[in-house]
Amino acid sequence: MSKDNHMSEEILSLKGVVKSFPGVLANDHIDFSLKKGEIHTLLGENGAGKTTLMNILYGLYTPDEGEIFIDGQKVIIHSPADALSHGIGMVHQHFMLIPNMSVCENIILGNESKKRGLIDEEQATGRIETLSEKYKFSLNPGDMVKDLPIGMQQKVEILKALYREATVLILDEPTAVLTPQESEELFEILRSLKDEGKSIIFISHKLKEVLEISDIITVLRDGKAIGSVRPDQTDEGHLANMMVGREVILKVHKEKMHKGKPVLEVNDLTVFDRRGVSVVNGINFNVHSGEIYGVAGVQGNGQTELVEALTGLLPFVSGEVIIDGAKIEGDNPREVFERGTAHIPEDRHKYGLVLPYPIRDNLVLCSYYHKPFSKRLALNFPVIIEKSSKLLKEFDIKASSILDITETLSGGNQQKTVVARELGREVKLLIAAQPTRGLDVGSIEYIHKKIVETRDAGCAVLLVSSELDEILSLSDTIGVIYKGQIVKTLSSEEATKEQLGLLMAGILEKT
């Protein structure tokens, strides 16, 4: 087959690349080689050096040492423009698109073909339409980018690279923002690009999809290339092992539940979102002490607003919420906090952390105002320092000191900071929303362990997650949310993925 032909040719290689930042060796003598028409995955935890390596290749960083070869020729890449001229295109994790410009304008930006000094939009539109048809993108060049769903915006980014005639495509964590269906579509596109002879560097830390899409997988750990394997020679456990450097338990171990009295009671709760649309419609459920109650559902069925209402960030429209036997007024986060509720928010950068603060200040963000953390008007620093140092150690947050700026931590350590703050005190109820979203394997394992420990200590846990695997492995009881209501409650033993999928899609009748 022709596929085997172009797979033999090496199109790009990196030799002995070193890049250091103050205090960190991000890339330590990395070798990497990409053949024509292959999908080569870079797998590694957050902070392993994947993005640094790709930024070097894309001309955003200059390596301290090492060489880059393209088609056997040594090249020096100074800027993204250089990279593009060598046929390297990159789709960043955070899209580089201008929302209030059209698809066409975004694609030609910086590469406009001109006719008598004016932009030749007709010609550009034609080319975009041809490309879009060829790869089944179904993009309309005239649409505004801000009106497109995330999955389509990503296609605009890919098309941008193809428009510049890229032969090597770098995709940095492309599935992090996609739904499972959108990911599947993306993989279809990647396969057709591969059949065309394009080469793809795929960056990810999701093991399942890596095994599905890759021709070869190179694992990075602590800035070093640990090794390269073919997907048919490996499995999830082995890859996780290579990534983390030790045996990783992918299954969550938990004892039988000891269910106690109800801690959180939600009766006929109705909540409007910020635009005044009713998104939680008279929801009812209870969470008992010693129980993990998982809310499964497709994103956008009221989960976010439900959690925000329970934690005081959004007012209730009607209904009642009882925490530990006492009715709460709502719309007051401190009231909920003082009832012994811990809240791991869905968006840790928006709600959970003040990123420019040192870790110390984030660890007392919710408790700074009461004794012993403050005395009258003044903050009591000796106590704050003692408590935060203890939490740093206890929750294994990797930082040189409590004065490290939170922004400089990896995603996993940032989330551990949130977890340490919320669980580092007496709690009766834990509300965890998407607690492992975007985290690496090691951190996911750690946070799952903590959630189970919290439950075993007799705490009630409300877990909201869009990862079905997470719900199934952690929950004792599963409530399926659809259009702002719990359509079915089942125990985790009787639940199957297929059944949950149908319930989540609103296909199975409510019982």
Added chain:
Amino acid sequence: MDVKKIFKLRAGYQDLLIPFLSIITSLVIGAIIIYASGANVYAAYKGLWQGSFGNARTIAETFVSTTPYILTGLAVAFGFRCGLFNIGAEGQLYAGALAAAYIGYAWRGLPHFIHLPIAIIAGIIAGGIWGAIPGYLKAKTGAHEVINTIMMNHIMIRLTDYLVKNPMLDPKASVPRTAYILKSAYLPKIFPGFRLHWGFILAIIAIFLIYYILFKTKVGFEIRTVGLNQDAARYAGMNISKNFVLAMAISGGLAGLAGAGEVLGLNYNLPAAFVSGFGFDAIAIALLAKSNPFAVFPSAMLWAALRNGAGLMQVRAKISIDLVNIIQAFVIMFIAAPNIVRYLYRIRAEREKAGVLLTKGWGQ
């Protein structure tokens, strides 16, 4: 208090280097402009130096001008810490001056140790109220503080003009002004024979007090949290509206104290022609200081030296006094665009650190 440690904690090496290089670069550009306009660069800068630090009197005068610059600079910096852009320091300063002048001449028969503190506190409260109003409007209606503080400036400047020319006018005076304040409300001079007054000491105390409030108290922690991340502040149970009003009140109070100091320590009356400009320069001072209370001192001193030295520079080199404004403008430009300085001196950017959010855009 160990100032060195504070700088180590709050400011990196580059936070000091870049402002310093900005000032030097601005002076160099200033020199080029002086040369281009045919004047003697050496004479001009010698005049600038002698006019600000040439002898004991000019040094004392520089500190006289430093005093209101410190207080208004702190006022703007404090607002920045809460994510608020207080352009109203000028109006708040007028409010403080008005209140202090009124108490100063109208309340008779009080001993010095009672009359003076009351006049000072009246100035702080008046400025505080004038600052709290736009803070309240923002908290309750979302009205942007930039617009409202500008409007409050106009109102206060006109109001001062009206009050001084009508109910508060001293009929015996040849120019429109209030009556002289009583001796019992004077801020004493620090050294005999120099105009430098105790307002300067109050300004220094204010620096330490504001540092303490911001970094050592619950209120300061809340204000800084609101300034950096409003959503996280709400999540943590903080009251955003309360903090907006409080931060604007404290900010206004500092500017009010500056106004009170000018009346009680320097002028001893409030003329209708009272034009300070301190409140506007304060924005530049707070930016140069990156909202660090301690850094407000040197940056206020720089502005005072430029303001005071300009006159002699004009005489010696026969150039326009506006040149000083050009230098100031370049300093601000380089501070606002540190990458120009980094490029000029080939300084590598450090990783973004605990930044202070200096300003926020409109419409949020």
